[in-house]
Amino acid sequence: MSLRQLDSLFRPKSVAVIGASNRPGSIGSVVMHNMLRGGLPGPILPVNPRYEAVAGILAYPGVRELPLVPDLALVCTPPDTVPGFVQELGIKGTRTVLIMSRDLNRQEDQSGQTLQQRVLKTADKHSMRILGPDCLGIIVPRSGLNASFGHTDIAQGKIAFVSQSDALGTAVLDWAGSKNIGFSHFISLGDCLDIDFGDIIDYLKGDPHSTSILLYMESVSNARKFISAARSASRNKPLVVIKGDRFNISAARDAPYRDSPVSTDGVYDGVFRRAGMLRVFDLAELFDAVEAMARYKPLRGDRLAILSNGGGPAMMARDVLKARGGRLAELSEQTRQQLQQGLQAESSHQAPVRIIDHASSETYSRALEILIQDQNVDAIMVIHVPTAFACSQDIAGAVINSLGRTRKNVITVWLGEKDAAQARRMFALAGIPTYETPDQAARLFMDMVRYRRNQELLMETPDSVPSDFIPDPMAARAILRNALDENRSSLSAPETNEVLSIYTIPVVPTREAADAQEASLISRELGFPLALKVSSPDIQDKKHSGALALDLESSGDVLKAAAAMQARLAAGYPEASLEGFIVQKMVRRPTAHELTAGVTQDPDFGPVVYFGQGDAAGRIYKDVAAGLPPLNMTLAREIIQNTRISSLLEDSGKRPAIDMQALRLILVQLSQLVIDLPEIQEVNLRTILADAGGAVVLDARISIASTASAGEERLSIRPYPKYLEEHAELPSGLRLLLRPIRPEDEPSHQRFVEKLSAEDLRMRFMGFVHEFSHSQLAQLTQIDYDREMAFIGCALEDGARKETLGVVRCFFDPDNISAEFAIVVRSDLKSRGLGTLLMDKMIRYCRQRGLKELTAFALRENTGMHALAKKFGFRMESDPEDPEITILKLEMPPAKNE
Numbered sequence: 009m010s011l012r013q014l015d016s017l018f019r020p021k022s023v024a025v026i027g028a029s030n031r032p033g034s035i036g037s038v039v040m041h042n043m044l045r046g047g048l049p050g051p052i053l054p055v056n057p058r059y060e061a062v063a064g065i066l067a068y069p070g071v072r073e074l075p076l077v078p079d080l081a082l083v084c085t086p087p088d089t090v091p092g093f094v095q096e097l098g099i100k101g102t103r104t105v106l107i108m109s110r111d112l113n114r115q116e117d118q119s120g121q122t123l124q125q126r127v128l129k130t131a132d133k134h135s136m137r138i139l140g141p142d143c144l145g146i147i148v149p150r151s152g153l154n155a156s157f158g159h160t161d162i163a164q165g166k167i168a169f170v171s172q173s174d175a176l177g178t179a180v181l182d183w184a185g186s187k188n189i190g191f192s193h194f195i196s197l198g199d200c201l202d203i204d205f206g207d208i209i210d211y212l213k214g215d216p217h218s219t220s221i222l223l224y225m226e227s228v229s230n231a232r233k234f235i236s237a238a239r240s241a242s243r244n245k246p247l248v249v250i251k252g253d254r255f256n257i258s259a260a261r262d263a264p265y266r267d268s269p270v271s272t273d274g275v276y277d278g279v280f281r282r283a284g285m286l287r288v289f290d291l292a293e294l295f296d297a298v299e300a301m302a303r304y305k306p307l308r309g310d311r312l313a314i315l316s317n318g319g320g321p322a323m324m325a326r327d328v329l330k331a332r333g334g335r336l337a338e339l340s341e342q343t344r345q346q347l348q349q350g351l352q353a354e355s356s357h358q359a360p361v362r363i364i365d366h367a368s369s370e371t372y373s374r375a376l377e378i379l380i381q382d383q384n385v386d387a388i389m390v391i392h393v394p395t396a397f398a399c400s401q402d403i404a405g406a407v408i409n410s411l412g413r414t415r416k417n418v419i420t421v422w423l424g425e426k427d428a429a430q431a432r433r434m435f436a437l438a439g440i441p442t443y444e445t446p447d448q449a450a451r452l453f454m455d456m457v458r459y460r461r462n463q464e465l466l467m468e469t470p471d472s473v474p475s476d477f478i479p480d481p482m483a484a485r486a487i488l489r490n491a492l493d494e495n496r497s498s499l500s501a502p503e504t505n506e507v508l509s510i511y512t513i514p515v516v517p518t519r520e521a522a523d524a525q526e527a528s529l530i531s532r533e534l535g536f537p538l539a540l541k542v543s544s545p546d547i548q549d550k551k552h553s554g555a556l557a558l559d560l561e562s563s564g565d566v567l568k569a570a571a572a573m574q575a576r577l578a579a580g581y582p583e584a585s586l587e588g589f590i591v592q593k594m595v596r597r598p599t600a601h602e603l604t605a606g607v608t609q610d611p612d613f614g615p616v617v618y619f620g621q622g623d624a625a626g627r628i629y630k631d632v633a634a635g636l637p638p639l640n641m642t643l644a645r646e647i648i649q650n651t652r653i654s655s656l657l658e659d660s661g662k663r664p665a666i667d668m669q670a671l672r673l674i675l676v677q678l679s680q681l682v683i684d685l686p687e688i689q690e691v692n693l694r695t696i697l698a699d700a701g702g703a704v705v706l707d708a709r710i711s712i713a714s715t716a717s718a719g720e721e722r723l724s725i726r727p728y729p730k731y732l733e734e735h736a737e738l739p740s741g742l743r744l745l746l747r748p749i750r751p752e753d754e755p756s757h758q759r760f761v762e763k764l765s766a767e768d769l770r771m772r773f774m775g776f777v778h779e780f781s782h783s784q785l786a787q788l789t790q791i792d793y794d795r796e797m798a799f800i801g802c803a804l805e806d807g808a809r810k811e812t813l814g815v816v817r818c819f820f821d822p823d824n825i826s827a828e829f830a831i832v833v834r835s836d837l838k839s840r841g842l843g844t845l846l847m848d849k850m851i852r853y854c855r856q857r858g859l860k861e862l863t864a865f866a867l868r869e870n871t872g873m874h875a876l877a878k879k880f881g882f883r884m885e886s887d888p889e890d891p892e893i894t895i896l897k898l899e900m901p902p903a904k905n906e
Contacts (some may be wrong), residue, residue, distance in 0.1 A: 011822045013137045014203070015212045015763065016103040018193065019151050020079035021050040024102070026071070026093050027085035028054030028062040035084040035108060038157040043082075045161065046147070053078055067482075080144070082155050084108040087115050091126040098134030105131070106155055107140035113199065124201055143198025144174040150192065150217055158194075162827040165190020167298055168218040170208050171198050172226045173252060180224075183291060192218040206233030210822045212287035213241035220298050223249040225276075231724040234284055235636075236794050237822070242284030243466060243787065246301045246459070249285050249364040250294055251276050257562075258672040268608045269692070270618040270634040275610045278634040279724075281646065284466040286459040293451065300452045301459070304439045305417050305725035309386030310457045311337035312361035313379050316391035319365045321423060322360035325389060325446035332454040336360070338386040346378045366397035376410045376418070387417040389449055392431075394424045404431035408438045417441070417456075421449045467786040469754045470640035473676055480510045481604070481684040488687045492714045497718060499710045501543070501590050507710060510676045514670075514704045517593040524570035527589040528563040536561050537594035540569050543578065546584035553581065559594060565773070568590070595704060599663045601656065601699040602636030604632075605674060607682045609690040613724045615682045617675055622695055637679035638727040640751060644675035650876045657698070670702040683727050687712045727791040735804070738841050742803060745851050749798040749815065757784055757800075765835040771870045772832040774893075788817075795820050799849050801833075801842050813837055816846040818854065818862070826861040827854060831876070841875050851880060855900055864896040 025043060029036030030385065036056070040063050043052050051654055053076075054062035057069040068074050071081075071093060084092055090109050097105055112123040121129075124141065145156025147162035160181050163256050169191055171177035177196045181401050184191070193214065195208055205228060212218045219240065228234045237249055251273065280287045288294050312329060316322035326336060336359065339347075347353040347361060350370055354362040355380035361379065363371055372390070379388050390407055394400055400422060411418055418431045419441040428444075435442035443449040482772055491499055499507065505515045517534055520543060521527035531538050542555035550556040554576040557569035570589055577584055600771070604622035607615055617639060620632030633650035635643055648654050648671065659665040673694070688710060695706040733747040749757070761780055764772070780788075791798055799818040814833035821827065829850060833843050854862055865874040865887065877884065877896045887893035 011207060011210055013103050013135075014207065016079035017106070017137065017139060017146070017203075017213070018148050018153070020048070020104075020153065022053065022076060022080075023048060023050070023153075024053040024055055024071070024074060024078035024081040024097075025062075026055045026083045026097075028056050028059075028080055030059060030062055035157050036062075037255060037758045039082055039084055039108070039155070042145075042154040042156055044147075044157065044408075046600060047571065049152055050187060051076070051252065053203035061426065062198045071100055074100065075355065078103040079103055080155065081105045081178050082108065084157070087112050087123055091117075091123055091130060092125050093132045094136070094138075096400070098130055098136055100126065102136065104137045104139070106143070106145060106203075107138060108145060108157065108196070109140075110142045112141045112201075122197070124672075128201055132629065138202035139195075140198035140533065141201060142174075144171075144196035147191070147194040149190070154326055156194070156196070160185050162411050163188065163190035164630045165248065165667045166189050166193070166217065166219040167222060167541040168193040168212045168215070168220070169222045170195045170197065170205065170212075172200070172205075173224055174198075176252070177223050180291065184295070187295070189295060200229045204229050204233070206230055206237040207822075209234070209237040209247070209529070211242050213237070213244060218245070220246040220248065220301060222294055222298065223247065224252060225249055226252045228612050231279075232721075232726070232794065235279060235724055236792050238283035238285060239466065239792060242463070242794060246298070247283070247285040248294055248297050248301075249280055249287050249662070250291075251280075251287065268610070270613070270616065270621070270632045271605070271630070272606060272610060274618075274630075274632060275613055275616050275634045278616070278650075279645070281462050281465065281650070281727075282636055282643070284462045284484055285614065286455060286462065288455065294454070296448070296452050297455050297459075298589045300441055300456055303439055304456050305415060307386065307417060307456055307460045310460075311335060311386040311728070312389060312453060313337040313385045313387070314389045314391065315363065315372070315375055315379060316360055316393070317363050318391065318423075319360075319362055319367055319397070321393060321421065321446045322362060322390045322713075325391065325421070325450045327731050328447045328450035329454065332451065334454050334457060335451070337382070339379075340382050340384055343378055343382040343384075347375060350378075351375055351646060365393070366395045367403075368398050369403045372403050373406040374409045375383035376407060380414050380418075380859065385416065387453065389419050389421065391421040391446055391449075391452065392428075393426045394422065400424070400431045401434065402438060404434045404585060408434065408440065411440070419443070419453060421446050434841065442629050450511050452466055465643070465646055467783050467790070468642050469786065469789075470642035470751050472520050473641060474673065477512055477680075479677075479680060479684070484510045484681070484685055485687070485857055488685060488712055492687065497711055498545075499712065501708075504708050504710045506709060507681070513674055513677050513681075514702065515708065516595055516704055516706055519591045521589045521591055523588060524574075525569055527570055527591050528566045530591045531560070531566045532565050534591060537596075538566065539592045540566055540573070541590040541592065542573050543587045543590050544577075544584050545587070547581065549575070551581065553577075560565075565812075588663065592706070595697060595706060597697050597699050597701070597704075600699040601628075601653070601663075601666060603653070603696040603698055603703075604673070605678060605693045605696060607678055607688065609689060614722045617647070617678050617682070619647050619675060620651050620685060626653065627640055635675075636724050637683055638723075638725060639676050639679035641669075641676060643670050644672040644679075647675060648672065664700045666698045667700055667702045671696075671698050674703060674705075683723065686722060687714065689713050729793055732799075734849070736801075736845050738845070740840060742840075744813070744842070744845070745802045745804055746799055746845065748793065749800050750792060751786075752814065753787045753800065754782075754785050756812050757789050757815075760815070760834060761785075763834050763836065768832060768835050771867060771873070774829060774865070774867060793821070799846055799853075801846055814846055818850055820857075820859070824858060826857055826863060829862055829864050838872065843872075844879065847876060851898070851900075859900050862898040862900055866894050866896060868892050870894075 025040050028040040054067040056067050059067045059398050061067050083095050087109050115123050158181050206590040212221050214712050288297050288492050314325050416492050420435050421430045421443050432442045487503050501518050505518050508515050519530045521530050538560045540557045540699050541550050547553050547555045560566050602622040605619045610616045616634050618632050618634045620626050631652045633647050635647040657666045690711040692709045693705050697704055736744045796819050800812050801814045816831040818827045818829045882896040882898045885895050887895050
């Protein structure tokens with residue numbers, strides 16, 4: 009289905025209303041009334057055999073009788089009639105259908121198909137797009153389109169709102185109307201039978217009239233498409249989301265997943281961060297966040313100074329800030345002295361700056377100027393409590409005048425109503441964020457901090473994974489296949505440790521014993537001290553069930569401990585199956601933290617990597633954060649930082665800081681393990697001990713299944729496609745590795761760009777580009793392999809990667825129909841055949857993914873590009889809008905093996 013057809017949904021030239029009615033209170037009547045009131049410039053065509061006219065407009069008895077093909081059809085008829093109408097509209101040639109009818113998923117036809125299934129099958133046959141069913145509709149004020157049964161009109165604005173709930177959508181329309189908030193689009197998705205969040209985000213991303221996108225979401229139907237669209241859109245405009253059904257109460261299909269170490273809501277939280285989105289938790293915060301994004305300057309950091317003439321409001325702001333993970337700026341000694349000597353202001357290194365209650369405008373102005381000059385301050389909150397000694401408006405004017413050209417954010421809180429209203433209007437006109445209460449200001453500031461962090465995550469260059477991390481997936485898969493051949497759903501402790509060791513995850517030496525005597529023999533081989541555990545699928549909590557003994561110093565101790573365990577289990581767990589014992593080398597790390605990590609399956613997003621506190625407190629308070637594979641060292645750090653325990657892993661005086669690099673690497677290794685081995689369902693590193701000397705896994709389990717879906721499609725984010733790597737050789741004998749680009753390539757890509765001549769840069773980018781910022785280089789190297797591909801040619805020296813010599817890049821449209829490419833080779837290596845190798849590889853790849861057309865835009869004087877294009881059969885034509893540009897086009901026949 010093509011994304012291009014969404015133009016007929018949001019900008020239709022004609023609309024048919026199937027089920028239009030004159031009956032008051034009916035959906036058909038409300039929809040027809042709203043359509044006429046919206047002011048669509050094109051024809052509105054009511055369809056109902058019972059009426060000659062609806063709302064004074066000539067009606068038609070059926071779809072076949074319509075005098076033209078409507079771009080958009082609105083269906084608001086009983087469920088059993090919907091499939092027939094969709095069939096007739098498809099035959100007529102209608103491109104999009106909006107279905108308001110309910111319960112299509114609950115009714116079946118004579119063949120046992122649900123009405124929804126019939127509708128979708130018909131839509132596929134006729135290449136139609138379907139919005140709904142069971143949706144409120146859409147409103148696009150700029151197009152004069154009100155295709156909804158909403159109860160109110162909306163003003164034109166620059167916010168696009170997309171909702172998965174009709175009730176919430178109706179409430180938003182009413183609430184926004186009372187606040188004079190306008191929209192570029194209002195879209196109710198309904199059941200997402202066809203058009204879903206991914207489609208809508210992709211469309212709105214390119215809409216110049218939508219500067220921000222707000223989402224109310226309950227679940228995602230196509231995780232990969234959603235994440236891909238959201239990550240792409242987040243680079244260009246803010247995406248703010250409210251997640252409904254946070255506790256997954258309504259999702260009966262998710263019952264098998266409810267015992268997961270990480271909640272579904274926690275997974276969504278990780279997804280939103282990964283996609284660069286801002287998550288909020290109520291409607292007021294939703295629109296406040298959008299306003300803040302419009303008024304805030306780019307945040308330079310998260311260190312906030314608070315300036316106030318009242319102690320209580322300042323403390324309130326501080327408390328909200330700290331509760332949300334923020335931090336007060338630590339004022340320099342010079343700043344504190346200036347505030348104290350010149351203004352008698354009370355302040356310490358990390359506390360709000362308290363000026364006198366009846367502070368004048370001059371006092372506020374001078375204090376603000378001092379704080380702005382402090383390099384330890386990234387943003388300032390100015391709070392004013394009304395007094396009889398100073399005019400609120402005068403102080404507001406002084407604050408505005410004091411800002412000058414500072415790049416720091418200054419946010420204001422003017423308490424009160426009548427006296428403060430005019431001051432807040434002054435701030436609004438000056439483009440300065442202003443709020444009514446300190447807690448609201450602190451909350452919104454932290455929203456902007458979180459948004460900044462998520463945006464940085466999209467652009468941050470990841471740390472390189474250690475070069476010695478080269479796992480052997482085939483060896484690990486052999487262990488899994490052996491267990492599956494024995495009809496086992498989990499690996500034994502030694503098998504688990506062997507698989508983890510293949511992926512260089514540090515584990516404690518572990519052996520299995522069939523009985524106490526064998527455990528005693530094994531203990532002598534491993535050496536003392538040892539830990540002994542019962543091997544039983546029925547005993548999960550070994551520590552509290554008496555199935556664990558620690559610090560055993562001899563084989564005799566092992567025999568005694570085994571006998572005692574058997575007696576305790578016979579008395580307390582008579583039905584438990586005793587399969588033997590697990591003998592493990594004892595690890596003594598007195599300053600270590602007990603942590604946990606692993607892989608679990610989420611019903612919406614598939615494999616998920618999690619991390620958290622591993623002791624009893626961690627299990628009680630669910631201190632766990634999650635992220636989606638593939639992970640790199642930077643993303644692993646982000647997961648760790650989103651747990652409460654992370655603040656205790658640094659040097660606290662009582663314990664030295666842990667080796668964070670080792671901990672991050674374990675998460676990356678887990679990510680690669682689940683990418684390589686689709687048979688793995690769950691990995692539970694139940695106990696990880698981490699200290700300054702590194703991290704080691706004490707207790708681990710791996711569950712497997714032969715029915716696991718193979719390939720990349722089970723992953724929500726496409727991982728690095730290593731299978732696309734290939735070796736090549738230039739005519740000169742120079743050996744190359746042709747491979748997809750990686751985020752870690754940013755430094756080498758910077759060096760590559762620096763070796764391009766000014767002329768080659770002009771030819772490639774059609775302008776005079778002298779240098780690239782970090783964010784530009786990040787966009788070139790941190791690509792979404794579903795929507796973009798860049799192959800680089802790397803010189804090989806003794807089999808190792810040396811440097812980047814050339815790159816070919818393709819940008820695919822969301823429909824995978826066409827793509828635009830660009831290619832550039834290092835200036836000192838031109839005309840040596842590298843461009844031909846790169847172009848050939850990209851064309852082969854595009855054919856394999858079923859692309860229809862490959863295009864490029866080149867300067868007319870770029871003879872080298874023209875010659876390369878001719879070699880591969882590109883058709884060349886002049887750009888009708890710019891005679892200096894040549895358009896290169898190549899029609900892509902299917903690959904020979906298709």
